[in-house]
Amino acid sequence: MTAVDFGAFVNELADVSGRTINPFFRSTLIAENKSSHGDFDPVTEADRAAESVMRSMIRRTFPAHGIEGEEFDDERPDAEYVWVLDPIDGTRAFISGLPLWGTLIGLKHHGHPAYGLMHQPFIGERFFGDGGESGYRRGDEQRVIRTRRCAELASATLASTSPRLFEGGALDAFDRVERACQLTRFGTDCYAYCLLAAGHIDLVVEAGLKACDIVPLVPIIEGAGGVITTWDGGPVTGGGAVVAAGDPRVHEQALELLARGAV
Numbered sequence: 001m002t003a004v005d006f007g008a009f010v011n012e013l014a015d016v017s018g019r020t021i022n023p024f025f026r027s028t029l030i031a032e033n034k035s036s037h038g039d040f041d042p043v044t045e046a047d048r049a050a051e052s053v054m055r056s057m058i059r060r061t062f063p064a065h066g067i068e069g070e071e072f073d074d075e076r077p078d079a080e081y082v083w084v085l086d087p088i089d090g091t092r093a094f095i096s097g098l099p100l101w102g103t104l105i106g107l108k109h110h111g112h113p114a115y116g117l118m119h120q121p122f123i124g125e126r127f128f129g130d131g132g133e134s135g136y137r138r139g140d141e142q143r144v145i146r147t148r149r150c151a152e153l154a155s156a157t158l159a160s161t162s163p164r165l166f167e168g169g170a171l172d173a174f175d176r177v178e179r180a181c182q183l184t185r186f187g188t189d190c191y192a193y194c195l196l197a198a199g200h201i202d203l204v205v206e207a208g209l210k211a212c213d214i215v216p217l218v219p220i221i222e223g224a225g226g227v228i229t230t231w232d233g234g235p236v237t238g239g240g241a242v243v244a245a246g247d248p249r250v251h252e253q254a255l256e257l258l259a260r261g262a263v
Helices: 003-024 045-061 091-095 169-180 190-197 211-223 248-261
Strands: 066-069 081-089 102-109 112-120 125-129 134-138 141-144 157-160 183-186 203-209 227-230 240-245
Touching: 003 045, 003 081, 003 102, 003 112, 003 125, 045 066, 045 081, 066 211, 081 091, 081 211, 102 190, 102 211, 112 190, 112 211, 125 190, 125 211, 134 211, 157 169, 157 190, 169 203, 169 248, 190 203, 190 211, 190 240, 203 211, 203 248, 211 227, 211 240, 227 248, 240 248
Parallel strands: 066 081, 157 183, 157 203
Antiparallel strands: 081 102, 102 112, 112 125, 125 134, 134 141, 203 240, 227 240
C-alpha cells in the first residue's frame, strides 16, 4: 500500500479536525502555558480536541498504525506506518486571531515522510504532497504547485516564525542569512513552508522545531521541487534546526552562511 492510497483518508482527517477547530478561532478561548522552563508555550482546548478526534479516526481505520502528535504520547512509533499530527501549528497566531496557523497531518513509511497535508480551515486552503508531486486546493480550485527558481540569496525572500527561535551562535548565523537576502518576513509558522512550495517565497530558516512541526511538510516541499534539510545538511525527521529552499542554489548558499552556527 502506498501513500497515495491514504489521500482520501487524510482529507477526511482534515475535514473533521477543521470542524473541531474553527468554532474556537477568534473566540474567548483561553490558552494554557505548557512550558516548565519559564517561556510561553501555549496550548488550547482546540489543540487537544482536534488531535483527539484525529487519533480516534486513525485507531479505528488503521489499528496497526503508529501515531506521533503534539499533545499526547506516541503510540507504536516503530510501526511500518506512523501518522504525525500537529493539530494547530502556530498556536500563538491562533490565540491572537491571526490566520497564519494550520493543521499538519503527515504519514511516515518505514520512518520516511511519505505524505503530508497542511490545512487552514478558516481560510479553506490545503497544501499537500507525496514527495513526487504537490498540490493546492481551495474550494473548487485545485492545481499542481512548484517552487520558483532563485539563483542567489540577494534575490531571495526569506521567512521565519521569529528571531527568538535562535540563541547565541544560531542567531548570529541567521543574521548572516537575513542580511544576504532581499526581503524577510516573520510570523509565518507552517504557512511559510507551503508558500515556499507554491513559489511565493524562496527560503525558510528556523531552529528548535519538533518532529511534528516539520515532518508533514517535507513531502509538500520535496514534491514541489524544493530542498529541506537540517543546518548541517541532514534529514529533518527529528526536528531541530531547519533550512528549506525552493531552489538548490539558494539552499547551498544558505547552508554555507549557517555553518558556523549549526545547532
